[in-house]
Amino acid sequence: MSRRRDIKKIMLIGSGPIVIGQASEFDYSGTQSCKALKAEGIEVVLVNSNPATIMTDPEFADKTYIEPITPDILKKIIEAERPDALLPTMGGQTALNMAVALSDSGVLKQYGVELIGARLDTIKKAEDRELFKASMLKIGLKVPFSKYTHTKEEAMRFVREIGFPVIIRPSFTLGGTGASIAYNIEEFEDKVEYGLSVSPTHEVLLEESVLGWKEFELEMMRDRNDNCIVVCSIENFDPMGVHTGDSITIAPAQTLTDKEYQNMRDAAIKIMREIGIESGGSNIQFAVNPLNGDMVIIEMNPRVSRSSALASKATGYPIAKVATKLAIGYTLDEITNDITKNTKASFEPTIDYVVTKIPRFAFEKFPQADDTLTTQMKSVGEVMAIGRTFRESFQKALRSLESGVYGMVQRIRDEDFGTVKAREKVISGLKRPSPEQLFSIGDAFRMGFTVEDIQQYTSIDPWFLDNLQEIIGYESKIRALKGYSLSTVEAAHILRDAKKMGFSDRYIAGLLGTAEPLIRKARMNSDIKPVYKVVDTCGAEFEAYTPYLYSTYEDENESVVSQKKKVIILGSGPNRIGQGIEFDYCCVHASFALREEGYESIMLNSNPETVSTDYDTSDKLYFEPITYEDVMNIIELEKPNGVIVQFGGQTPLKLAKKLEAAGVQVLGTSPESIDIAEDRKRFRELLERLGLKQPTSLTATSVEEAIRIGNTIGFPLILRPSYVLGGRAMEIVYDNESLEEYMARAVNISEDKPVLVDKFLESATEIDVDAISDGDTVVIGGVMEHIEEAGIHSGDSACSLPPFSLSKDLINEITRQTKILAKALNVVGLINIQYAVKDNEVYVIEANPRASRTIPFVSKSIGIPLAKLATKLMVGKKLKDIGFTKEVLTDYITVKEAVLPFMKLPGVDTILGPEMKSTGEVMGIDKTFALAFAKSQLASNTVLPMNGNIFISVKDNDKMLIVPIAKRLKEFGFNIIATRGTAQILTTSGIEVRIVNKVEEGRPHIVDLIKNREIAMLINTTFGKKSIKDSYSIRRSAITYNIPYYTTIEGADAAYRAIVALKNGEITVTPIQNLYRAL
């Protein structure tokens, strides 16, 4: 047995944009897969619409198609490329669904493309719950009792058999979209209806609930020789009922005896055989009754997954790489274990540490969203931490989250302890799974609750609770040091034990009412420093050759510090809205560049879903929280020549000044320049000096001051706290009332930073520019014109590179301003500047002398890896040394479109504003703007209609603007349906319109029409609080029924142009390598 020689060309499908449930873990696995295939000399054809991925860098595949992932487009690519095989197991549910569609439609057969990694019947058996259930029963395993239904009436009948609580799972959705738990018949009715509507097959599974059981996962591999191994066992901290993606999870499993674990392992192997996974990996989920060990099978994923990425990082076993090799015919014993070099991939990793994953949520972005954790995934990212004990890894993971907590913070105020109210608050916090539940557990222990009490409320296993109790219990030991010297032997002893338990310096400082630096100093005085251990897959049984490290407080340090020139790159931490894969992309490029320049590259990050934390991305990897304490510990050990903070987003940037103050060499643009750009006052002075315009911008530290400013410069105003990313807490206000409201909330957002008050330029065009500078020369990376008007966060706005409507003069002016600003800020590396253009006047909105979210998009667009080049500049190269001195002008258009998470967050308004809400992005490339935009819509799963009814309801300011668009839509053949106000204008302009009621005007109203699927597309712009509120149910139902909707005139116009372009011409596909060659 060995590698198949008949496969010479393989098509790989990526997972597309980052959405809740499908994030950068698939860039990690896809990149590994591409690398593995290329290393075998196999030609790789890659399709992924997500430009912010490493895998879509031109060198990772032979042909890279940044095109929408739809069956039609894939067919075109297959037609053009004629691959021998399709590997669909690396791109999440998206790729798997495509494989099924292409098989079912006969495309694969027609072009002789073989499915590898997972056969069609295997995919179906694993994915179709009915088939899966039958398979499990056949091999003597149990599954929760369940029934499928396609109608509400049938569902009402079935639920009587199943009983409450009942789980409702819509078929064929991603990340549990639409899944829910109903506790009574009333809830059930609503939830079934919703479930049926989100399932593409209008089918839901009603399932017996095993709420409160323990949840486990096994990561399995099987090769075509029937060799089957467990890569990793995972135990969920949260019991059944919370989606595993939203659960805190721990590797390895902690509370199974060997006999129970082997039963689970045997079951998993049987499942692999029965389902027929012959060459790849799978994830299998189990529920175990804590009272008697009864085990049921929950589900399996016949592909790499979020859990497999975690398992890879947790063990050092590269699941995606191995799965790829298995898919092309290798067997496990033929694959070398990279880490030990002398052993094979056909073993079961054993670990001598504990891994904790904690999900990262973004509820602060969606105040209306219900943060109860249930069967539908809601988290947007995760962190992983490694420690020698659960307590250590758990506390490291907590501070890795960067959610402002550095430990098991107390949420109940000291003075409230002992009150009935506080007790009730804690109990309700325990009863309801949410991101806050953890802190309720902490407070419950502080109130004297026992492990048993808390177990009763939470169903969390006592083993975990016992550990948490120990953490909380130790707090009082630490507190007892308050007011005493920390340099005594006793104090040193307590400090050392605290560090072993994972307490952060900052949290300890909080307990002692002192400052973090003093704790650090006390530690240094008593020589309490971490050591670093290697993740080696084998519990030290064999020598490890891969420096993949984590810190702990023990005796032996295994990190071998070299004498080479070296640079540490600080990563971006957990994915979240506003700071996602784009920054990881930049960090990975920094690492590649450093290696090319002869530096040892050292990566520091806490995010398991990324390429940056792959053990072979950098020369050395520290899997650590990115906090001052943890970063400094590594810097003190490694003594690097410099540290790169520009690429990881706000996470490392926030540390820049402190690091510099500690004498660390921060590479590239100085923290001083970063500060000038971030500090409104200093920035305004700079712009004035340079003669550049800016919307009037002031800062306010009090409500009164803000109101005074508002009355001077006039509404609307745009308000935001300083030092934030992703438009966090940014809002446009139109009157004093909302201004006051905002200020009242804002006080809690950022303690020592004022609120920024800017004049908001209504209906301006927003421009984003990315540029690169070596300090002498500045080269424009790209000028992007936003499709949505200014005021919508740039991360949520579609944009076009090159601009689609700006005049040459304006572009020249923007280029000129960018260059003088970059020079004035002494930028060495990257800078992103946002402009607004109103009445042919250019205003600088803000400048960020660091990697921006658009760097990967621009890099993909112009075929130049800007982050990589910027890194080279940071270590002393000049732009002319590396041959990049002229802006690249393309003869094609690229459009970036944002992808929003509303589907996963019922109850959240979908309206866009200055606060960023998107989780990911796609890219459309074509010859014209209209086609590129059309592709971007297709790629973001917006299917533009070719006929039917278009609903239009616009705010007064837009009424004249919508007329020409409506006219053209009508001429194209659409019927126009409008609300009264809009209809009046349209009718006056001679457009035939059907009037429909607004929701509050009585039935039938617009939402009824949407539900009846009578609407093909919606155009709905709103102004003012009331109208936004009124139209909420329209936007929400559009999301539910996946109907294209545009909330700006510009978006509507672009959509119209795209529809025309789609009608007039076939969409064509082109690999980026061909595009770049023509540049």
Add this chain to the structure above:
Amino acid sequence: MAILVLEDGAVFKGKSFGYRGIAAGEVVFNTSMTGYQEELTDPSYYGQILVSTYTQIGNVGTNPQDYESDRTYLSGFIVKEYRERPSNFRSTETLDSFMVRHRLVGMHGIDTRMLVRRIRIKGAMMGIMSSFDDTEDELKKELSKQPSLVGRDIVTEITTKEPYDFKESLWSLKGGYEEAYKKDFPLVAVYDFGIKKNILRSLVSAGLRVRVFPCTTPVDELLKDEYKGVVLSNGPGDPSALSYIIENTRELIKNNKPILGICLGHQILGLALGGKAIKLKFGHHGANQSVLNLKTRGIEITVQNHGFAIDPESLHDSVDITHVNLNDKTLEGFVHKNKPILSTQHHPEASPGPREAGYIFKEFAKLVYERK
């Protein structure tokens, strides 16, 4: 307080748990993440100090079922962290209390990875641990008096005093160990060198009646016709020290008895067939060892616990090698070319660890049934 002193002079200081005492022995490490109770009651660990590479031990407590023999044979047990509070529905006793009851000295709170790496790099070595205030010097002196495992017959000390019949079959969640003893099953004799119960259970579950004998039982008894096969069990120590057992084994071979050798039993078979035993640098102790089955070309994830191995080069060409360790290419199993003999270095009975090598018992049962 607890202290560990190694033969090479290294000293580790931690906390004690379990029985308070002094314990000396060869320090070995096991990489299995589950099954400490089975390990602690495995007689093959006789006299050794076991270090768990997995860091948190005690999580599932102990229970009346997960015994591999009636007591512990180790002299000491070292873990990174002992967890006092177990959580498992079968747990009836904490590990601490279990160890006190079995007089097993425990130590935790040390950098076990450092200790493991030391053993890996320098090879297995003797160590002594104490939960008292002994000084390093006292312990070093004591350590120097400890006998080495090489050339020592431990088996004769720990074998069963009387023959007995064994009736339990393999464990299930619902039934525990049910009796599956049928009168018409062929009877096999087991030489007990320090046997793990799961070997016996596996034999019963494979359809055999099982009678266990002291290893000192004269071979004539086992040569009797009523015994349709003989199992040479696992056990502690150096196989070369067991000359009378090797001699008995030769007799069994000569008389064409179907024989199954496991671990120490395998080594004894190897020696009886003219092979040579070698001491491994730090042994194989774990539940994740990758073994290649040369017949099927398939891989088995096996359970291993041995410090010695048979040199495959030394084996007579009367045997076919059936299993090889993929990590270090050491011999894992053989069959005899013309005699009914099966042998594995690894533990097909698992417990703790993956059970996929369990088919060996069925193959042995087949040999026995063929001769019935």
